[in-house]
Amino acid sequence: MAKRQARFTTQDLEGLPELEDESPALWDGSLGDVPRKLLTSAVRCFASNGFHATTTRDISSAVGLSPGALYVHFPSKEVVLFEIIRTAHQRVLAYVTEPAVLGIEDPVRHLQALVARYTSWHARYHVAARVSQYELAGLSAEHYEEILETRHRTNDVFRAAVERGVTTGAFADVDVKRVSRAILSLGIDLVRWYRRDGTDSPGQLGEFTAQLALKMAMTPDLDLGPAPLGTPAASSA
Amino acid sequence: MAKRQARFTTQDLEGLPELEDESPALWDGSLGDVPRKLLTSAVRCFASNGFHATTTRDISSAVGLSPGALYVHFPSKEVVLFEIIRTAHQRVLAYVTEPAVLGIEDPVRHLQALVARYTSWHARYHVAARVSQYELAGLSAEHYEEILETRHRTNDVFRAAVERGVTTGAFADVDVKRVSRAILSLGIDLVRWYRRDGTDSPGQLGEFTAQLALKMAMTPDLDLGPAPLGTPAASSA
DNA sequence: GTCTATATGGCGATAGAC
DNA sequence: GTCTATCGCCATATAGAC
Numbered sequence: 001m002a003k004r005q006a007r008f009t010t011q012d013l014e015g016l017p018e019l020e021d022e023s024p025a026l027w028d029g030s031l032g033d034v035p036r037k038l039l040t041s042a043v044r045c046f047a048s049n050g051f052h053a054t055t056t057r058d059i060s061s062a063v064g065l066s067p068g069a070l071y072v073h074f075p076s077k078e079v080v081l082f083e084i085i086r087t088a089h090q091r092v093l094a095y096v097t098e099p100a101v102l103g104i105e106d107p108v109r110h111l112q113a114l115v116a117r118y119t120s121w122h123a124r125y126h127v128a129a130r131v132s133q134y135e136l137a138g139l140s141a142e143h144y145e146e147i148l149e150t151r152h153r154t155n156d157v158f159r160a161a162v163e164r165g166v167t168t169g170a171f172a173d174v175d176v177k178r179v180s181r182a183i184l185s186l187g188i189d190l191v192r193w194y195r196r197d198g199t200d201s202p203g204q205l206g207e208f209t210a211q212l213a214l215k216m217a218m219t220p221d222l223d224l225g226p227a228p229l230g231t232p233a234a235s236s237a
Numbered sequence: 238m239a240k241r242q243a244r245f246t247t248q249d250l251e252g253l254p255e256l257e258d259e260s261p262a263l264w265d266g267s268l269g270d271v272p273r274k275l276l277t278s279a280v281r282c283f284a285s286n287g288f289h290a291t292t293t294r295d296i297s298s299a300v301g302l303s304p305g306a307l308y309v310h311f312p313s314k315e316v317v318l319f320e321i322i323r324t325a326h327q328r329v330l331a332y333v334t335e336p337a338v339l340g341i342e343d344p345v346r347h348l349q350a351l352v353a354r355y356t357s358w359h360a361r362y363h364v365a366a367r368v369s370q371y372e373l374a375g376l377s378a379e380h381y382e383e384i385l386e387t388r389h390r391t392n393d394v395f396r397a398a399v400e401r402g403v404t405t406g407a408f409a410d411v412d413v414k415r416v417s418r419a420i421l422s423l424g425i426d427l428v429r430w431y432r433r434d435g436t437d438s439p440g441q442l443g444e445f446t447a448q449l450a451l452k453m454a455m456t457p458d459l460d461l462g463p464a465p466l467g468t469p470a471a472s473s474a
Numbered sequence: 475g476t477c478t479a480t481a482t483g484g485c486g487a488t489a490g491a492c
Numbered sequence: 493g494t495c496t497a498t499c500g501c502c503a504t505a506t507a508g509a510c
Contacts, residue, residue, distance in 0.1 A: 034475085050374045052289035056504065066477055071505065073475095100466055109465050116464035133429075134371060137287045175445070178437075181430070182423055182449055189422035192370075200415075203467075208412070210464055212419055212453050219452040227353035227447055228346050229337055230440075271493085293486060303495055308487065310493090 020196055022125050027087065035073045037063045042080045046131045051081055051138035081135060082143045088125065088132040089150040095121050096157055107165035108214060114161055115213040118154075118187040120206030123194050130191040158184055162217055172220040183213045257433055259362050264324065272310045274300045279317045283368045288318055288375035318372060319380045325362065325369040326387040332358050333394055344402035345451060351398055352450040355391075355424040357443030360431050367428040395421055399454055409457040420450045 022043070027036045041062040045054040056077055060070045074080045096117050104110040122129045136144060162180045165171035186209050200208070259280070264273045278299040282291040293314050297307045311317045333354050341347040359366045373381060399417045402408035423446050437445070 050287065050289060052287060053374070069476055104465055112461060113464045113466055137290070178445055185426035186419055186422055189426040207463060208415055211458060214459055215452050215456040216449050219456045221448060222451055224349060226444060227350045228341055229350055306494055
């Protein structure tokens with residue numbers, strides 16, 4: 001009845017990602033050395049075992065501290081999780097709303113830049129991003145609401161970019177809500193499978209995903225009928 | 238310091254999905270009534286609070302049983318999780334490998350049918366599918382490996398379908414691995430946001446996603462240069 | 475700020491009556 | 493097969509010395 005499996009070793013393409021160090025560029029520069037190390041340790045623990053399966057001992061002992069030391073720097077384990085998720089969400093939003101990006105006139109180049117940045121950020125910081133996407137249920141209701149607000153701001157950036165391309169005629173007449181949702185899905189789901197030692201660098205994956213996004217937005221709908229055999233998903237019972 | 242938040246009520250489009258009953262068509266018909274009810278209860282608990290934050294008391298009390306009753310039907314909480322994830326993965330694989338689907342000659346119609354089925358299944362059973370995607374870390378190493386094998390079989394079905402379209406010339410000369418991965422991402426990520434009371438029925442979402450998949454596979458690569466401003470994801474520090 | 479020691483409570487799983 | 497009662501364990505978080 002092993003309570004936690006340390007599955008750090010037996011990874012697979014579909015498994016949990018390896019856990020390289022993303023700390024230097026991720027955390028706020030005003031943070032002290034020990035809090036930063038604790039956050040980095042927590043990211044690794046949460047990503048591999050999940051928030052609830054991670055103990056405060058796991059987090060602190062990985063950086064050579066005793067169990068109680070964590071509470072000098074953070075009031076609770078939940079706040080550690082919140083700091084991780086908040087930082088990641090704010091970084092992503094800032095990265096796709098830099099003035100130079102928002103100012104791109106051509107709708108095609110604009111969406112291309114947005115998707116490339118969104119995707120490559122998630123790839124570059126895929127371990128922290130994984131925690132940000134998978135462990136939202138560990139947050140308190142208040143912290144959860146705060147994260148949701150940031151997410152909506154980010155989503156709106158993409159929605160507006162697709163909308164602009166459709167209204168200006170640069171894109172095909174696609175469903176804005178469903179297409180922008182699909183684009184975000186491509187950028188988010190990679191935290192499930194991305195590995196730094198795979199064939200794609202974050203930048204390459206960003207460029208490729210931007211291509212896919214533009215194909216979805218610029219190609220007119222095909223006039224196929226419904227899928228053969230229908231899709232009565234309940235028939236598999 | 239609420240250990241668990243019962244966030245059943247304050248949902249959002251980005252939040253946890255509502256928890257309708259998916260049981261009748263999902264579980265094995267040979268299962269007794271009580272085990273089926275326990276599995277359904279566990280799906281709801283795991284989906285809203287996560288595996289580790291769910292207690293065996295949560296699962297059993299939701300169906301009007303005492304804490305110990307669960308162990309008459311399942312040897313451990315982990316096995317309950319395994320049964321859920323195993324059933325879902327096997328159902329999906331079976332649904333996209335029905336002979337009538339595999340026998341579709343036209344590569345375009347074949348991929349369309351695959352994506353429509355894969356997507357609509359995940360939408361139809363999105364609560365159980367969410368557990369299957371988000372709670373893999375709760376499995377034992379052995380059970381995890383078994384699930385991975387089923388996943389690979391499913392992934393290979395999509396990879397082969399894209400490959401065939403490319404080699405026969407029905408699709409554009411796209412990167413098979415990356416495109417099939419993106420298609421699977423669209424089908425999987427919906428478990429994060431799908432709601433039964435949204436605008437799309439499972440069938441409609443399946444048809445739309447199949448359209449997107451075909452756009453990705455059939456549209457030749459655009460000859461855009463790299464995204465403006467590059468994608469140096471580390472510059473957001 | 476870090477340590478050791480511990481308070482406090484809840485969890486998974488079992489025992490034994492009915 | 494279900495119940496009540498409980499065991500043994502470990503979690504988060506705190507107290508107080510250094």
